[in-house]
Amino acid sequence: MKHADVPFVIDFHTHMLDEELRAICTSRNAITGFGKKQAPPSANLGKFLDPELQIADMDERGIDMHVVFTGPVHMSTWWADPQTAAKLTRRMNDIIAGWAARYPKRFVGTITLPMQDVDLAIAELTRGVEELGHKAVLLPTNVDGVYLGDRKFWPLWQAIRYHDIAVFIHPEGIRDPWYHKFALWNSIGQQIEEAKVAASIIYEGLLDAIPGLKIACVYDPLALATLFKRVGAERIVLGADYPVGGTDPVGEVKEAVTLSSDELRMVAAGTAAQLLGIETRS
Ligand SMILES: [Zn+2]
Numbered sequence: 001m002k003h004a005d006v007p008f009v010i011d012f013h014t015h016m017l018d019e020e021l022r023a024i025c026t027s028r029n030a031i032t033g034f035g036k037k038q039a040p041p042s043a044n045l046g047k048f049l050d051p052e053l054q055i056a057d058m059d060e061r062g063i064d065m066h067v068v069f070t071g072p073v074h075m076s077t078w079w080a081d082p083q084t085a086a087k088l089t090r091r092m093n094d095i096i097a098g099w100a101a102r103y104p105k106r107f108v109g110t111i112t113l114p115m116q117d118v119d120l121a122i123a124e125l126t127r128g129v130e131e132l133g134h135k136a137v138l139l140p141t142n143v144d145g146v147y148l149g150d151r152k153f154w155p156l157w158q159a160i161r162y163h164d165i166a167v168f169i170h171p172e173g174i175r176d177p178w179y180h181k182f183a184l185w186n187s188i189g190q191q192i193e194e195a196k197v198a199a200s201i202i203y204e205g206l207l208d209a210i211p212g213l214k215i216a217c218v219y220d221p222l223a224l225a226t227l228f229k230r231v232g233a234e235r236i237v238l239g240a241d242y243p244v245g246g247t248d249p250v251g252e253v254k255e256a257v258t259l260s261s262d263e264l265r266m267v268a269a270g271t272a273a274q275l276l277g278i279e280t281r282s
Contacts, residue, residue, distance in 0.1 A: 001248045002062030008280040010272040013239025014066040017048040018095050021075050028079040030173020033180040047243035051099045067108040069138045076172040085114035097132040109134040115143045122159045129163045135276040136166040141197035148197050149204030157210050166214040166275045224256040233263035237272040
């Protein structure tokens with residue numbers, strides 16, 4: 001749905017998949033209970049795979065741009081050895097670069113990293129920024145139980161700060177089997193992962209050690225009113241979790257909280273544009 005009072009909309013939380021990578025990775029990821037069951041049939045699969053289908057939805061829903069990330073619950077490479085993960089994530093980053101090159105006004109490209117090896121992750125980050133022109137980086141909450149505030153990741157955080165690139169932390173699906181019995185890995189598990197990574201980043205002192213990092217986390221829309229009171233519109237970006245989330249993210253924000261027109265424009269696009277260092281029509 002288009003909203004006449006919101007001239008430009010950037011959806012900061014959208015996903016893509018690739019058939020070949022999906023075939024390699026999905027049986028090792030949360031969507032299949034880490035190989036214990038078949039991936040559930042998805043009516044949205046085509047939309048994950050096809051930039052033109054995404055653009056058709058964007059046009060219908062009044063969304064100008066997708067900040068497009070890989071699908072971490074389908075295509076995470078956490079299971080692979082570092083060299084394999086580097087090869088697979090390079091392919092992911094190249095495919096997204098292709099989407100952004102074909103439709104530069106509709107897609108903002110992002111980087112996925114081989115997190116098993118911090119040096120390889122830094123090298124791919126650098127390639128993603130300098131050669132592919134990507135504007136944000138997708139990080140999991142943890143690597144084999146070590147959360148992102150841990151000092152082992154600080155060289156990567158330093159590289160992220162050096163490139164001044166926005167980070168989107170998106171859980172890959174909690175691994176504890178208890179959450180997979182009733183498919184609670186997504187509804188409850190992802191939020192536990194988000195709380196754990198936020199605690200790790202804060203309590204390990206990362207934000208004091210490396211000031212100026214730009215980090216986005218996922219928030220439930222039901223918590224929006226509280227979030228606005230705490231941090232304000234200039235710290236909140238819109239994200240629908242396309243193609244599995246709601247179809248009218250601007251409408252959901254309007255319903256959840258009363259904002260001035262300036263605040264609404266910031267949330268719909270202004271804050272994201274600043275974070276990504278891109279221009280918007282206003
Ligand atoms: Zn998502």
